[in-house]
Amino acid sequence: MLILTNEEIEQLLTAEACLEALEVAYREMGEGRAINRPRSDMYMPTPDPETYYVFKTMAGAVPGLQVAALRLCSDHIRWKKVAGFIRKDKMPVLPGNRWLGLILLFSARNAELLGIIPDGYIQKMRVGASCAIAARHLSRQDARVLGLLGSGWQAGAHLDAICAVRPVQLVKVYSPNADRRRAFAEEWARRRGIEVRALDQAEEVVRGADIVVAATDAIEPVLKAEWVEDGAFVGCVKHYELGPELGDRRIEVHDPVPILIDLQQGKQPPAAAHEVDWGAGLGWAQLAELGELVNGKATGRTSPRQITCFLNSIGIGIQFAAVAAKVYELARAKGLGRDLPIDWFVESVHN
Numbered sequence: 001m002l003i004l005t006n007e008e009i010e011q012l013l014t015a016e017a018c019l020e021a022l023e024v025a026y027r028e029m030g031e032g033r034a035i036n037r038p039r040s041d042m043y044m045p046t047p048d049p050e051t052y053y054v055f056k057t058m059a060g061a062v063p064g065l066q067v068a069a070l071r072l073c074s075d076h077i078r079w080k081k082v083a084g085f086i087r088k089d090k091m092p093v094l095p096g097n098r099w100l101g102l103i104l105l106f107s108a109r110n111a112e113l114l115g116i117i118p119d120g121y122i123q124k125m126r127v128g129a130s131c132a133i134a135a136r137h138l139s140r141q142d143a144r145v146l147g148l149l150g151s152g153w154q155a156g157a158h159l160d161a162i163c164a165v166r167p168v169q170l171v172k173v174y175s176p177n178a179d180r181r182r183a184f185a186e187e188w189a190r191r192r193g194i195e196v197r198a199l200d201q202a203e204e205v206v207r208g209a210d211i212v213v214a215a216t217d218a219i220e221p222v223l224k225a226e227w228v229e230d231g232a233f234v235g236c237v238k239h240y241e242l243g244p245e246l247g248d249r250r251i252e253v254h255d256p257v258p259i260l261i262d263l264q265q266g267k268q269p270p271a272a273a274h275e276v277d278w279g280a281g282l283g284w285a286q287l288a289e290l291g292e293l294v295n296g297k298a299t300g301r302t303s304p305r306q307i308t309c310f311l312n313s314i315g316i317g318i319q320f321a322a323v324a325a326k327v328y329e330l331a332r333a334k335g336l337g338r339d340l341p342i343d344w345f346v347e348s349v350h351n
Contacts, residue, residue, distance in 0.1 A: 060317020
């Protein structure tokens with residue numbers, strides 16, 4: 001049974017490898033074969049009235065890979081305003097100022113626990129790669145300018161993955177922290193060998209961009225519909241970054257993700273209610289799914305001037321199953337990680 005670290009996973013998981021794994025998962029989802037269990041967030045009050053304990057789980061299985069996975073997170077969360085936007089703050093309360101998120105990867109062939117894998121690096125890569133798969137099918141093939149709102153953990157993954165599917169020559173980036181966006185621009189210009197400009201206004205980033213991505217931790221809209229140019233593709237980390245008025249000419253493609261909120265005595269944090277209720281009027285059942293688009297069952301871009309849009313879900317279990325399986329395969333091939341005896345994780349009785 002394999003144990004890996006985020007540092008080892010970063011050595012193994014390129015944007016291209018992540019895209020390859022997720023294409024398999026989405027293809028099986030479009031064929032009705034992949035299995036997802038809805039995400040569940042259990043909120044519990046803590047002695048600090050501004051902070052909630054959240055236990056989050058999601059699971060998925062990909063028959064073509066013969067794997068299943070359970071992702072779980074144990075967090076302290078609060079909401080705060082940054083530069084006028086409400087943002088979710090996941091607090092590093094564990095020893096060493098750390099967080100706890102794990103993926104348990106199982107073999108469907110023999111029911112074995114294959115690995116216990118941290119979710120951090122996989123989390124950011126699977127989000128960026130999912131948006132890039134949508135961009136591959138919905139953006140113009142000649143898209144060369146990427147407008148990026150955000151300069152953090154998720155923003156880098158989106159830049160990396162989108163550059164793997166489109167011939168991006170210029171990236172424009174904005175975030176409220178000027179020093180951070182400048183450092184981000186310098187880092188990714190060096191890593192990707194392309195021009196990356198840090199700009200002072202979100203509107204400057206969006207106008208003139210062929211691909212626009214909101215990759216922030218805001219839980220309310222961070223861009224205006226009138227900034228988006230004809231022919232653009234718009235993506236996001238979370239759908240409420242975009243706002244429900246994003247445009248009459250969009251195609252919306254989303255992952256089906258019912259979310260279960262379990263609350264002690266019905267006490268729901270106001271910001272959490274905002275997260276769940278925002279999309280209620282969008283009519284999710286009317287939207288195409290990314291798996292259908294990958295399989296050609298849904299129509300993608302129909303004209304060069306059309307605005308297309310990927311409304312990212314809050315995550316689905318098959319993403320973690322497919323990417324964790326790819327990481328496991330690569331780790332075994334390169335001899336990375338530590339093995340623990342499987343005897344520690346099996347039992348001689350059953351229920």
